[in-house]
Amino acid sequence: MLDYDGDTHLYLQIAAILRGRVAELDSGHPVPSEADIQSEFGVARTTARRAIHVLREEGLIYTVQGEGTFVGAPDAAPREPRKVPLYRQIAQDLQEKIEAGELAPRRPIPAENTLQQQYDVARETVRRAMALLREEGWIYTVQARGSYVSPEESWPRD
Structure with a gap:
Protein backbone atom coordinates (compact mmCIF):
# COMPACT_ATOMS: atom_id res chain seq x y z
CA MET A 1 0.00 0.00 0.00
CA LEU A 2 1.33 3.42 -0.93
CA ASP A 3 1.74 6.14 1.69
CA TYR A 4 0.57 9.25 -0.16
CA ASP A 5 1.20 11.52 2.83
CA GLY A 6 4.59 10.15 3.86
CA ASP A 7 8.04 11.57 3.30
CA THR A 8 9.03 9.06 0.58
CA HIS A 9 8.25 9.86 -3.05
CA LEU A 10 5.60 7.63 -4.62
CA TYR A 11 7.94 6.48 -7.39
CA LEU A 12 10.43 5.24 -4.78
CA GLN A 13 7.67 3.38 -2.94
CA ILE A 14 6.53 1.76 -6.20
CA ALA A 15 10.14 0.90 -7.09
CA ALA A 16 10.50 -0.86 -3.72
CA ILE A 17 7.33 -2.91 -4.35
CA LEU A 18 8.46 -3.80 -7.87
CA ARG A 19 11.96 -4.65 -6.61
CA GLY A 20 10.41 -7.33 -4.40
CA ARG A 21 8.38 -8.72 -7.29
CA VAL A 22 11.33 -8.71 -9.70
CA ALA A 23 13.45 -10.64 -7.21
CA GLU A 24 11.03 -13.57 -7.55
CA LEU A 25 11.13 -13.66 -11.37
CA ASP A 26 13.57 -15.38 -13.72
CA SER A 27 15.89 -13.40 -15.96
CA GLY A 28 14.17 -12.39 -19.19
CA HIS A 29 10.68 -12.41 -17.66
CA PRO A 30 8.58 -9.39 -18.71
CA VAL A 31 8.04 -6.62 -16.16
CA PRO A 32 4.72 -4.73 -15.97
CA SER A 33 4.51 -1.84 -18.43
CA GLU A 34 4.29 1.80 -17.41
CA ALA A 35 0.59 1.68 -18.26
CA ASP A 36 0.11 -1.38 -16.00
CA ILE A 37 1.93 0.33 -13.12
CA GLN A 38 -0.06 3.51 -13.69
CA SER A 39 -3.30 1.56 -13.55
CA GLU A 40 -2.39 -0.65 -10.59
CA PHE A 41 -1.13 2.14 -8.34
CA GLY A 42 -3.34 4.98 -9.58
CA VAL A 43 -0.41 7.24 -10.39
CA ALA A 44 0.65 9.42 -13.31
CA ARG A 45 2.63 7.92 -16.16
CA THR A 46 5.65 10.02 -15.13
CA THR A 47 5.59 8.43 -11.67
CA ALA A 48 5.46 4.94 -13.19
CA ARG A 49 8.28 5.85 -15.58
CA ARG A 50 10.45 7.10 -12.71
CA ALA A 51 9.89 3.88 -10.74
CA ILE A 52 10.99 1.80 -13.75
CA HIS A 53 13.98 4.10 -14.21
CA VAL A 54 15.13 3.45 -10.63
CA LEU A 55 15.13 -0.32 -11.19
CA ARG A 56 16.84 0.06 -14.56
CA GLU A 57 19.58 2.19 -12.98
CA GLU A 58 20.05 -0.50 -10.31
CA GLY A 59 20.60 -3.05 -13.09
CA LEU A 60 17.60 -5.18 -12.06
CA ILE A 61 15.71 -4.70 -15.32
CA TYR A 62 16.32 -3.58 -18.91
CA THR A 63 14.15 -2.21 -21.68
CA VAL A 64 14.10 -3.15 -25.36
CA GLN A 65 12.48 -0.39 -27.42
CA GLY A 66 9.24 -1.56 -28.98
CA GLU A 67 9.24 -4.84 -27.03
CA GLY A 68 9.02 -4.07 -23.32
CA THR A 69 10.92 -4.25 -20.07
CA PHE A 70 12.46 -7.45 -18.74
CA VAL A 71 14.14 -8.82 -15.61
CA GLY A 72 17.93 -8.98 -15.53
CA ALA A 73 20.58 -7.74 -17.92
CA PRO A 74 20.11 -7.81 -21.70
CA ASP A 75 23.08 -10.10 -22.31
CA ALA A 76 22.04 -12.61 -19.62
CA ALA A 77 18.36 -12.89 -20.51
CA PRO A 78 17.15 -15.98 -22.36
CA ARG A 79 14.16 -14.21 -23.92
CA GLU A 80 12.82 -14.93 -27.37
CA PRO A 81 13.18 -11.93 -29.68
CA ARG A 82 9.98 -10.78 -31.38
CA LYS A 83 9.56 -11.90 -34.94
CA VAL A 84 7.70 -8.67 -35.82
CA PRO A 85 8.30 -5.38 -33.96
Missing part, protein backbone atom coordinates in the same frame (compact mmCIF):
# COMPACT_ATOMS: atom_id res chain seq x y z
CA LEU A 86 5.21 -4.18 -32.08
CA TYR A 87 4.83 -1.04 -34.17
CA ARG A 88 4.71 -3.17 -37.34
CA GLN A 89 2.13 -5.47 -35.71
CA ILE A 90 -0.07 -2.48 -34.82
CA ALA A 91 0.27 -1.11 -38.35
CA GLN A 92 -0.57 -4.52 -39.82
CA ASP A 93 -3.64 -4.87 -37.58
CA LEU A 94 -4.92 -1.44 -38.61
CA GLN A 95 -4.21 -2.15 -42.28
CA GLU A 96 -6.24 -5.37 -42.03
CA LYS A 97 -9.14 -3.46 -40.44
CA ILE A 98 -9.00 -0.91 -43.24
CA GLU A 99 -9.00 -3.62 -45.93
CA ALA A 100 -11.86 -5.45 -44.20
CA GLY A 101 -13.95 -2.26 -44.09
CA GLU A 102 -13.93 -2.02 -40.29
CA LEU A 103 -12.22 1.37 -40.67
CA ALA A 104 -13.86 3.31 -43.51
CA PRO A 105 -12.17 5.77 -45.88
CA ARG A 106 -12.13 9.39 -44.73
CA ARG A 107 -13.17 8.28 -41.22
CA PRO A 108 -10.93 8.63 -38.16
CA ILE A 109 -8.71 5.82 -36.98
CA PRO A 110 -8.50 5.14 -33.23
CA ALA A 111 -6.70 7.84 -31.22
CA GLU A 112 -3.12 7.36 -29.99
CA ASN A 113 -4.31 6.95 -26.40
CA THR A 114 -6.80 4.28 -27.42
CA LEU A 115 -4.15 2.33 -29.33
CA GLN A 116 -1.67 2.70 -26.46
CA GLN A 117 -4.13 1.13 -24.06
CA GLN A 118 -5.33 -1.52 -26.52
CA TYR A 119 -1.81 -2.75 -27.27
CA ASP A 120 -0.26 -1.79 -23.90
CA VAL A 121 2.60 0.09 -25.57
CA ALA A 122 4.34 3.43 -25.31
CA ARG A 123 3.14 6.45 -27.29
CA GLU A 124 6.25 6.33 -29.49
CA THR A 125 5.41 2.75 -30.56
CA VAL A 126 1.95 3.90 -31.71
CA ARG A 127 3.48 6.90 -33.48
CA ARG A 128 5.90 4.66 -35.38
CA ALA A 129 2.97 2.49 -36.50
CA MET A 130 1.07 5.58 -37.66
CA ALA A 131 4.13 6.91 -39.50
CA LEU A 132 4.47 3.58 -41.32
CA LEU A 133 0.79 3.58 -42.34
CA ARG A 134 1.06 7.21 -43.48
CA GLU A 135 4.22 6.45 -45.48
CA GLU A 136 2.52 3.51 -47.19
CA GLY A 137 -0.61 5.56 -48.01
CA TRP A 138 -3.13 3.82 -45.73
CA ILE A 139 -3.82 6.90 -43.61
CA TYR A 140 -3.38 10.66 -43.69
CA THR A 141 -3.29 13.22 -40.89
CA VAL A 142 -5.12 16.53 -40.64
CA GLN A 143 -3.36 18.91 -38.28
CA ALA A 144 -5.32 19.48 -35.05
CA ARG A 145 -7.96 16.94 -36.18
CA GLY A 146 -6.34 13.53 -36.16
CA SER A 147 -5.57 10.70 -38.55
CA TYR A 148 -8.00 9.30 -41.09
CA VAL A 149 -8.23 6.33 -43.43
CA SER A 150 -7.08 7.33 -46.90
CA PRO A 151 -9.52 7.10 -49.82
CA GLU A 152 -9.38 3.65 -51.36
CA GLU A 153 -7.71 4.92 -54.54
CA SER A 154 -4.72 6.02 -52.40
CA TRP A 155 -4.16 2.58 -50.88
CA PRO A 156 -1.00 0.75 -51.93
CA ARG A 157 -1.49 -1.89 -54.60
CA ASP A 158 0.26 -5.25 -54.40
Whole structure:
Protein backbone atom coordinates (compact mmCIF):
# COMPACT_ATOMS: atom_id res chain seq x y z
CA MET A 1 0.00 0.00 0.00
CA LEU A 2 1.33 3.42 -0.93
CA ASP A 3 1.74 6.14 1.69
CA TYR A 4 0.57 9.25 -0.16
CA ASP A 5 1.20 11.52 2.83
CA GLY A 6 4.59 10.15 3.86
CA ASP A 7 8.04 11.57 3.30
CA THR A 8 9.03 9.06 0.58
CA HIS A 9 8.25 9.86 -3.05
CA LEU A 10 5.60 7.63 -4.62
CA TYR A 11 7.94 6.48 -7.39
CA LEU A 12 10.43 5.24 -4.78
CA GLN A 13 7.67 3.38 -2.94
CA ILE A 14 6.53 1.76 -6.20
CA ALA A 15 10.14 0.90 -7.09
CA ALA A 16 10.50 -0.86 -3.72
CA ILE A 17 7.33 -2.91 -4.35
CA LEU A 18 8.46 -3.80 -7.87
CA ARG A 19 11.96 -4.65 -6.61
CA GLY A 20 10.41 -7.33 -4.40
CA ARG A 21 8.38 -8.72 -7.29
CA VAL A 22 11.33 -8.71 -9.70
CA ALA A 23 13.45 -10.64 -7.21
CA GLU A 24 11.03 -13.57 -7.55
CA LEU A 25 11.13 -13.66 -11.37
CA ASP A 26 13.57 -15.38 -13.72
CA SER A 27 15.89 -13.40 -15.96
CA GLY A 28 14.17 -12.39 -19.19
CA HIS A 29 10.68 -12.41 -17.66
CA PRO A 30 8.58 -9.39 -18.71
CA VAL A 31 8.04 -6.62 -16.16
CA PRO A 32 4.72 -4.73 -15.97
CA SER A 33 4.51 -1.84 -18.43
CA GLU A 34 4.29 1.80 -17.41
CA ALA A 35 0.59 1.68 -18.26
CA ASP A 36 0.11 -1.38 -16.00
CA ILE A 37 1.93 0.33 -13.12
CA GLN A 38 -0.06 3.51 -13.69
CA SER A 39 -3.30 1.56 -13.55
CA GLU A 40 -2.39 -0.65 -10.59
CA PHE A 41 -1.13 2.14 -8.34
CA GLY A 42 -3.34 4.98 -9.58
CA VAL A 43 -0.41 7.24 -10.39
CA ALA A 44 0.65 9.42 -13.31
CA ARG A 45 2.63 7.92 -16.16
CA THR A 46 5.65 10.02 -15.13
CA THR A 47 5.59 8.43 -11.67
CA ALA A 48 5.46 4.94 -13.19
CA ARG A 49 8.28 5.85 -15.58
CA ARG A 50 10.45 7.10 -12.71
CA ALA A 51 9.89 3.88 -10.74
CA ILE A 52 10.99 1.80 -13.75
CA HIS A 53 13.98 4.10 -14.21
CA VAL A 54 15.13 3.45 -10.63
CA LEU A 55 15.13 -0.32 -11.19
CA ARG A 56 16.84 0.06 -14.56
CA GLU A 57 19.58 2.19 -12.98
CA GLU A 58 20.05 -0.50 -10.31
CA GLY A 59 20.60 -3.05 -13.09
CA LEU A 60 17.60 -5.18 -12.06
CA ILE A 61 15.71 -4.70 -15.32
CA TYR A 62 16.32 -3.58 -18.91
CA THR A 63 14.15 -2.21 -21.68
CA VAL A 64 14.10 -3.15 -25.36
CA GLN A 65 12.48 -0.39 -27.42
CA GLY A 66 9.24 -1.56 -28.98
CA GLU A 67 9.24 -4.84 -27.03
CA GLY A 68 9.02 -4.07 -23.32
CA THR A 69 10.92 -4.25 -20.07
CA PHE A 70 12.46 -7.45 -18.74
CA VAL A 71 14.14 -8.82 -15.61
CA GLY A 72 17.93 -8.98 -15.53
CA ALA A 73 20.58 -7.74 -17.92
CA PRO A 74 20.11 -7.81 -21.70
CA ASP A 75 23.08 -10.10 -22.31
CA ALA A 76 22.04 -12.61 -19.62
CA ALA A 77 18.36 -12.89 -20.51
CA PRO A 78 17.15 -15.98 -22.36
CA ARG A 79 14.16 -14.21 -23.92
CA GLU A 80 12.82 -14.93 -27.37
CA PRO A 81 13.18 -11.93 -29.68
CA ARG A 82 9.98 -10.78 -31.38
CA LYS A 83 9.56 -11.90 -34.94
CA VAL A 84 7.70 -8.67 -35.82
CA PRO A 85 8.30 -5.38 -33.96
CA LEU A 86 5.21 -4.18 -32.08
CA TYR A 87 4.83 -1.04 -34.17
CA ARG A 88 4.71 -3.17 -37.34
CA GLN A 89 2.13 -5.47 -35.71
CA ILE A 90 -0.07 -2.48 -34.82
CA ALA A 91 0.27 -1.11 -38.35
CA GLN A 92 -0.57 -4.52 -39.82
CA ASP A 93 -3.64 -4.87 -37.58
CA LEU A 94 -4.92 -1.44 -38.61
CA GLN A 95 -4.21 -2.15 -42.28
CA GLU A 96 -6.24 -5.37 -42.03
CA LYS A 97 -9.14 -3.46 -40.44
CA ILE A 98 -9.00 -0.91 -43.24
CA GLU A 99 -9.00 -3.62 -45.93
CA ALA A 100 -11.86 -5.45 -44.20
CA GLY A 101 -13.95 -2.26 -44.09
CA GLU A 102 -13.93 -2.02 -40.29
CA LEU A 103 -12.22 1.37 -40.67
CA ALA A 104 -13.86 3.31 -43.51
CA PRO A 105 -12.17 5.77 -45.88
CA ARG A 106 -12.13 9.39 -44.73
CA ARG A 107 -13.17 8.28 -41.22
CA PRO A 108 -10.93 8.63 -38.16
CA ILE A 109 -8.71 5.82 -36.98
CA PRO A 110 -8.50 5.14 -33.23
CA ALA A 111 -6.70 7.84 -31.22
CA GLU A 112 -3.12 7.36 -29.99
CA ASN A 113 -4.31 6.95 -26.40
CA THR A 114 -6.80 4.28 -27.42
CA LEU A 115 -4.15 2.33 -29.33
CA GLN A 116 -1.67 2.70 -26.46
CA GLN A 117 -4.13 1.13 -24.06
CA GLN A 118 -5.33 -1.52 -26.52
CA TYR A 119 -1.81 -2.75 -27.27
CA ASP A 120 -0.26 -1.79 -23.90
CA VAL A 121 2.60 0.09 -25.57
CA ALA A 122 4.34 3.43 -25.31
CA ARG A 123 3.14 6.45 -27.29
CA GLU A 124 6.25 6.33 -29.49
CA THR A 125 5.41 2.75 -30.56
CA VAL A 126 1.95 3.90 -31.71
CA ARG A 127 3.48 6.90 -33.48
CA ARG A 128 5.90 4.66 -35.38
CA ALA A 129 2.97 2.49 -36.50
CA MET A 130 1.07 5.58 -37.66
CA ALA A 131 4.13 6.91 -39.50
CA LEU A 132 4.47 3.58 -41.32
CA LEU A 133 0.79 3.58 -42.34
CA ARG A 134 1.06 7.21 -43.48
CA GLU A 135 4.22 6.45 -45.48
CA GLU A 136 2.52 3.51 -47.19
CA GLY A 137 -0.61 5.56 -48.01
CA TRP A 138 -3.13 3.82 -45.73
CA ILE A 139 -3.82 6.90 -43.61
CA TYR A 140 -3.38 10.66 -43.69
CA THR A 141 -3.29 13.22 -40.89
CA VAL A 142 -5.12 16.53 -40.64
CA GLN A 143 -3.36 18.91 -38.28
CA ALA A 144 -5.32 19.48 -35.05
CA ARG A 145 -7.96 16.94 -36.18
CA GLY A 146 -6.34 13.53 -36.16
CA SER A 147 -5.57 10.70 -38.55
CA TYR A 148 -8.00 9.30 -41.09
CA VAL A 149 -8.23 6.33 -43.43
CA SER A 150 -7.08 7.33 -46.90
CA PRO A 151 -9.52 7.10 -49.82
CA GLU A 152 -9.38 3.65 -51.36
CA GLU A 153 -7.71 4.92 -54.54
CA SER A 154 -4.72 6.02 -52.40
CA TRP A 155 -4.16 2.58 -50.88
CA PRO A 156 -1.00 0.75 -51.93
CA ARG A 157 -1.49 -1.89 -54.60
CA ASP A 158 0.26 -5.25 -54.40
